[in-house]
Amino acid sequence: MWKDKIKEIIYMLENSDVNEIEVRFWFKKIKVTKKPSTLNVDSSQLSSEKLNVQNLNQEESVNKNIDVPKDDSLKNLIEIKSPMPGTFYSAPDPDSASFVNIGDNVNIGDTICIVEAMKIMNEIQAEESGTIAEILVDNSNPVEFDQVLFKLKPSN
Amino acid sequence: MFKKILIANRGEIAIRIIRACNEMNIKTVAVYSKADKNSLHVKFADEAICIGEGPAVDSYLNIPRIIAAGEITNADAIHPGYGFLAENANFSKICKENGFTFIGPDAEIIDLMGDKVNARNAAKKAGVPIIPGSNTLSSVKELLEVAEKIGYPVMLKAVAGGGGKGMRVIRNVDEAEKGFNIIQNEAGMAFNNSEIYVEKFVENGRHIEVQILSDKFGNHLHLGERECSIQRSNQKLIEESPSLFVDDSLRDELTSKSLQLAKNVNYVGAGTIEYLVDDEKNFYFIEMNTRIQVEHTVTEMVCMIDLVKEQIRTYAGEELTINQENIDMNGHAIECRINAEDPFNDFIPSPKKIESLNFAGGIGVRIDSFIYAGYQIPTNYDSMLGKLIIHSSSREKALIRMRRALQETFIEGPKTTLPLLELIFENKDFKNGNFDINFLGKFLKKIKEKDNESS
Numbered sequence: 216m217w218k219d220k221i222k223e224i225i226y227m228l229e230n231s232d233v234n235e236i237e238v239r240f241w242f243k244k245i246k247v248t249k250k251p252s253t254l255n256v257d258s259s260q261l262s263s264e265k266l267n268v269q270n271l272n273q274e275e276s277v278n279k280n281i282d283v284p285k286d287d288s289l290k291n292l293i294e295i296k297s298p299m300p301g302t303f304y305s306a307p308d309p310d311s312a313s314f315v316n317i318g319d320n321v322n323i324g325d326t327i328c329i330v331e332a333m334k335i336m337n338e339i340q341a342e343e344s345g346t347i348a349e350i351l352v353d354n355s356n357p358v359e360f361d362q363v364l365f366k367l368k369p370s371n
Numbered sequence: 372m373f374k375k376i377l378i379a380n381r382g383e384i385a386i387r388i389i390r391a392c393n394e395m396n397i398k399t400v401a402v403y404s405k406a407d408k409n410s411l412h413v414k415f416a417d418e419a420i421c422i423g424e425g426p427a428v429d430s431y432l433n434i435p436r437i438i439a440a441g442e443i444t445n446a447d448a449i450h451p452g453y454g455f456l457a458e459n460a461n462f463s464k465i466c467k468e469n470g471f472t473f474i475g476p477d478a479e480i481i482d483l484m485g486d487k488v489n490a491r492n493a494a495k496k497a498g499v500p501i502i503p504g505s506n507t508l509s510s511v512k513e514l515l516e517v518a519e520k521i522g523y524p525v526m527l528k529a530v531a532g533g534g535g536k537g538m539r540v541i542r543n544v545d546e547a548e549k550g551f552n553i554i555q556n557e558a559g560m561a562f563n564n565s566e567i568y569v570e571k572f573v574e575n576g577r578h579i580e581v582q583i584l585s586d587k588f589g590n591h592l593h594l595g596e597r598e599c600s601i602q603r604s605n606q607k608l609i610e611e612s613p614s615l616f617v618d619d620s621l622r623d624e625l626t627s628k629s630l631q632l633a634k635n636v637n638y639v640g641a642g643t644i645e646y647l648v649d650d651e652k653n654f655y656f657i658e659m660n661t662r663i664q665v666e667h668t669v670t671e672m673v674c675m676i677d678l679v680k681e682q683i684r685t686y687a688g689e690e691l692t693i694n695q696e697n698i699d700m701n702g703h704a705i706e707c708r709i710n711a712e713d714p715f716n717d718f719i720p721s722p723k724k725i726e727s728l729n730f731a732g733g734i735g736v737r738i739d740s741f742i743y744a745g746y747q748i749p750t751n752y753d754s755m756l757g758k759l760i761i762h763s764s765s766r767e768k769a770l771i772r773m774r775r776a777l778q779e780t781f782i783e784g785p786k787t788t789l790p791l792l793e794l795i796f797e798n799k800d801f802k803n804g805n806f807d808i809n810f811l812g813k814f815l816k817k818i819k820e821k822d823n824e825s826s
Binding site: 299300301302332333335357358359360361362 | 402405420421422423430435436438439440442443444469
């Protein structure tokens with residue numbers, strides 16, 4: 216949960232003129248600061264309230280842009296989610312090749328990964344045919360229920 | 372001591388356990404359902420793992436997913452809280468088999484105490500008085516014979532029962548013939564076990580329970596009694612410690628018998644033995660709860676002992692550091708349960724969004740809750756929002772303080788039990804300690820009648 220929050224804050228920082236963000240959330244505090252070298256603020260700008268508002272608006276528009284994929288091919292991707300908490304395995308055993316790689320075509324029923332829970336290897340199968348567009352979890356990492364594991368570009 | 376505890380629960384009890392762990396320097400893992408994404412226990416724990424959809428069978432009751440969450444976070448113990456899997460013998464066993472310490476008794480003890488007929492026999496063996504009754508009934512004919520012998524009214528109960536389900540009062544032969552099949556079916560559906568038995572029905576009893584704390588070295592302590600007679604269809608609403616009704620000699624009897632039972636079954640951890648006490652101060656064993664209870668807080672306030680910490684310590688294999696002699700019970704504590712339900716409309720649940728709220732504060736006031744302004748109460752779980760606990764030097768002073776605290780407390784959005792609680796704390800009989808388990812039922816009836824007259 217916190218990892219995602221920090222990523223989000225870093226992203227916001229990178230896409231704005233703001234140099235430092237401090238967030239208090241419940242009992243925890245996160246402070247993210249840009250490298251000093253990127254600090255390039257005209258002190259006259261700081262005093263202008265109007266300009267700050269403008270910057271905020273810009274920031275918002277940047278964020279809006281993210282939601283809209285630039286590439287049409289990234290549209291309509293199907294998310295394949297973990298049906299249970301457990302450990303994600305991309306291959307049947309450490310010596311074998313991964314079940315799937317980015318760009319591979321899969322058919323309905325193809326095993327695409329394993330989620331291990333209580334020493335039981337649960338094979339996760341593709342429920343639609345298509346092309347693997349993204350793999351979001353590294354081998355042998357823990358996953359939660361409903362966490363997105365793959366993004367699939369449907370074939371039709 | 373444990374390094375990391377997974378809490379297989381939600382709501383206020385999950386937070387209660389996280390608080391104890393924080394102070395003990397133990398890391399915590401929260402598990403949560405998708406419906407609880409914005410719940411406070413998820414934010415307070417060091418780690419949080421989503422384990423399933425909103426319905427409890429897919430999340431908080433789903434053993435493989437909870438165990439998997441423990442595996443991926445490297446927890447070394449699992450605390451079940453109360454409700455959900457807290458008294459599930461199979462869960463205790465599976466935790467153990469998968470290398471986790473279950474912060475609750477072994478499967479054998481849960482099985483023994485979870486089966487009402489076995490528990491009655493264990494109590495009898497320890498010299499604890501039990502309500503006259505039967506073992507598992509095989510037929511209506513047997514029910515009629517036993518009821519004839521012990522005298523009507525009697526109570527038909529599910530062997531695997533609990534939480535006020537699977538029980539019915541039978542006042543005559545006709546009701547016995549009808550009730551037998553109904554309760555058998557109800558028990559089968561609710562507990563997957565259709566065995567039933569019968570007990571004499573004690574009409575004007577009080578519900579009084581004794582808190583027990585035991586370690587693995589055979590030390591057993593009691594922490595006095597709790598008075599829990601203010602209840603509605605077997606759901607407690609107000610609890611206090613000590614009980615005005617329990618005098619020193621009754622307290623001696625109750626606590627020494629409770630300790631004997633704990634010794635006999637080699638109990639470990641925090642446990643509660645519940646009794647029904649009649650007008651003549653005869654007491655009868657009802658059941659033993661092998662978990663931390665909702666109302667443990669009133670005992671904590673009068674004894675100044677953190678029961679959850681002690682419970683964790685005993686299962687970590689540590690010896691109790693407290694002796695019976697140095698448990699100092701001071702003053703009087705009362706707990707009110709604040710539920711999201713409409714007390715003047717058959718307690719219909721009211722799972723709305725909390726628009727705004729204020730909890731009472733000041734000296735002698737404790738709040739154990741998990742709600743905040745903007746929180747949407749999920750529809751999947753029980754309606755308890757929190758507990759308001761008061762401590763003062765005497766019952767009189769505690770009553771005054773509770774009234775003050777109730778006036779300070781408001782929750783906007785859902786309907787809650789708060790207005791009913793305010794009315795009860797103005798009632799003369801309640802204030803004088805003049806009540807039994809029928810008090811709340813009668814009190815609600817009176818309110819309804821008044822309402823009908825005025826409208």
